[in-house]
Every structure is written in structure tokens, then in C-alpha cells.
Amino acid sequence: MTTVKGDAESALTVKKSRFLGFACRAETERQALDALETRRKRFFDASHHCYAYMLDNGVSRFSDDGEPSGTAGRPILEAITKSGLTDIIVVCTRYFGGTLLGAGGLARAYFQCAWDTLMAARKIxxxxxxxxxxxxxxxxxxxxxxxxxxxxxxxxxxxxxxxxxxxxxxxxxxxxxxxxxxxxxxxxxxxxxxxxxxxxxxxxxxxxx
Missing domain, CATH: 3.30.70.240 (Alpha-Beta Plaits)
Structure with missing residues (x-):
């Protein structure tokens, strides 16, 4: 199996909305949710904390965290699947910039945020x-x-x-x-x-x- 070692981060701006990506290894759902909670506390004033995780045992979960259904968590999970990595969680934190991106724009932004983060990660x-x-x-x-x-x-x-x-x-x-x-x-x-x-x-x- 291929996973990540250490933490990885990225940043993306789309029409004044700021997307902050984070990825780390998570061998269990508890570890994944603990990592999510840490990000929520660190960026407590953010608009959304959307995430997805995939474990080596086949378990995967995702959340749009208030974004329109299917525009955030699923694109993040798709990025993880495309990368081939497992035992990993990716959290994409969004600060709303005042301009609506539309469903397609949101999905592309969240996918890109997740993908940039995964590409920045050290793989093992x-x-x-x-x-x-x-x-x-x-x-x-x-x-x-x-x-x-x-x-x-x-x-x-x-x-x-x-x-x-x-x-x-x-x-x-x-x-x-x-x-x-x-x-x-x-x-x-x-x-x-x-x-x-x-x-x-x-x-x-x-x-x-």
C-alpha cells in the first residue's frame, strides 16, 4: 500500500475564496476524525471544513460540511482515489470570498485543492x-x-x-x-x-x- 508520511498542506484562491488543503496519514476512522477536529479548531472562523478519507481496509467517508451536496466531499474523495493513496484524510478548509462559484466551480476548486495537497505530500x-x-x-x-x-x-x-x-x-x-x-x-x-x-x-x- 502507498500512503503519506507526515503532513502536507496547500493553498488555492478562486474568485477571492481561499481554500486551504491538509493531508495526513490516518490508519483508523478515529485518527481521521481527530485530524479533522484539529483543523476545525485551528481554523475556527472558516466557512467550511470539507473532507474525505480512505482507509486501506476499504472504508471511506466524505462530507460537504454545508456546501451544496456533491460539490466538496466527493471531489476530494475522487482526488484521493486518483492518487492511489490509502490510510489518508484530506481536509479542504474554505474561507468564502463573497462570490458564488456555482456547483461546477465548487467541485473543481475542491478537487484541485485536494489534488494539490496530495501532490505536495511525501509518499511512502x-x-x-x-x-x-x-x-x-x-x-x-x-x-x-x-x-x-x-x-x-x-x-x-x-x-x-x-x-x-x-x-x-x-x-x-x-x-x-x-x-x-x-x-x-x-x-x-x-x-x-x-x-x-x-x-x-x-x-x-x-x-x-
Whole structure:
């Protein structure tokens, strides 16, 4: 799945109406609604806070927040769908500029606001990954670390004591190659302990190498 990392914002002016776009990751409906509430409090004097969110489990919701039906929330959701992103909420806050935009104009403005925000967002890909715990003596760590990084692994929670213990996370497609390289550079001394699976941010450039 592809989602966003961190927050993204944009601004758009159409016939004196000001549209402020915001997007962030939301893994649950509660997280999405919390993000919406934060925007409402920040821009408490705005005319509308229209939004849409789409979760990776297929759940999606949208709201026109007082705008004519179908002119705001749905175009925002369409922008999210077009982007291919999931686990995300987009909020488009409008300050009315005194000129009516009409149904078509509103729909275009909200879509553009959402799209600009999505294009400004930093995208990450989360892939099914395997996590292991690895313990090695100091004299083998540098070689092991270099091999693991070349194989596309992420090193987490390294603890330096008598030996070095760390978690390694690697995509399912790269795991076999990573473990083979680790075994070679440590002359069989590395015996990773499998912990479990999760969705993790993994560099796709390393897949299959």
C-alpha cells in the first residue's frame, strides 16, 4: 500500500475564496476524525471544513460540511482515489470570498485543492515485511550492517552492550537474499531470530537485488 508520511498542506484562491488543503496519514476512522477536529479548531472562523478519507481496509467517508451536496466531499474523495493513496484524510478548509462559484466551480476548486495537497505530500510504500532479532559480536557488526543495508534491510533498536543486539526488518521479497548475505559475511555466526511480520516502509530499489 502507498500512503503519506507526515503532513502536507496547500493553498488555492478562486474568485477571492481561499481554500486551504491538509493531508495526513490516518490508519483508523478515529485518527481521521481527530485530524479533522484539529483543523476545525485551528481554523475556527472558516466557512467550511470539507473532507474525505480512505482507509486501506476499504472504508471511506466524505462530507460537504454545508456546501451544496456533491460539490466538496466527493471531489476530494475522487482526488484521493486518483492518487492511489490509502490510510489518508484530506481536509479542504474554505474561507468564502463573497462570490458564488456555482456547483461546477465548487467541485473543481475542491478537487484541485485536494489534488494539490496530495501532490505536495511525501509518499511512502508500506510492504509486507519480516522482522528478526540479531545478536552479534562487535568485530562482525560492521560487515553485517553493510550487507544488510545493501539487501534493503532497516535496522531498528540497536542495543550496544557485551554484544550488539538489533531488530532487522526486510521485505518478504528480499528476505531470502538478505539472510544469505548475512550468513556469508559472518561465516555462519549470525543466527537471526524470527519475531513476526508487519507492514514496513522499505526501499523498493533494493527489491530483488
Amino acid at each position: 510504500e508500506l510492504v509486507p515485511s519480516l522482522t528478526y532479532r540479531l545478536t552479534l559480536p562487535y568485530d562482525l557488526w560492521a560487515r553485517a550492517l553493510n550487507a544488510l543495508k545493501k539487501a534493503g534491510c532497516i535496522i531498528e533498536d540497536a542495543v550496544y552492550s557485551e554484544n550488539i543486539t538489533a531488530k532487522i526488518c526486510v521485505s518478504e521479497g528480499s528476505a531470502e537474499n538478505a539472510l544469505r548475505q548475512l550468513k556469508e559475511v559472518t561465516m555462519g555466526q549470525a543466527v537471526p531470530e524470527f519475531i513476526g511480520t508487519k507492514l514496513a516502509e522499505i526501499s523498493r530499489d533494493s527489491e530483488g537485488h
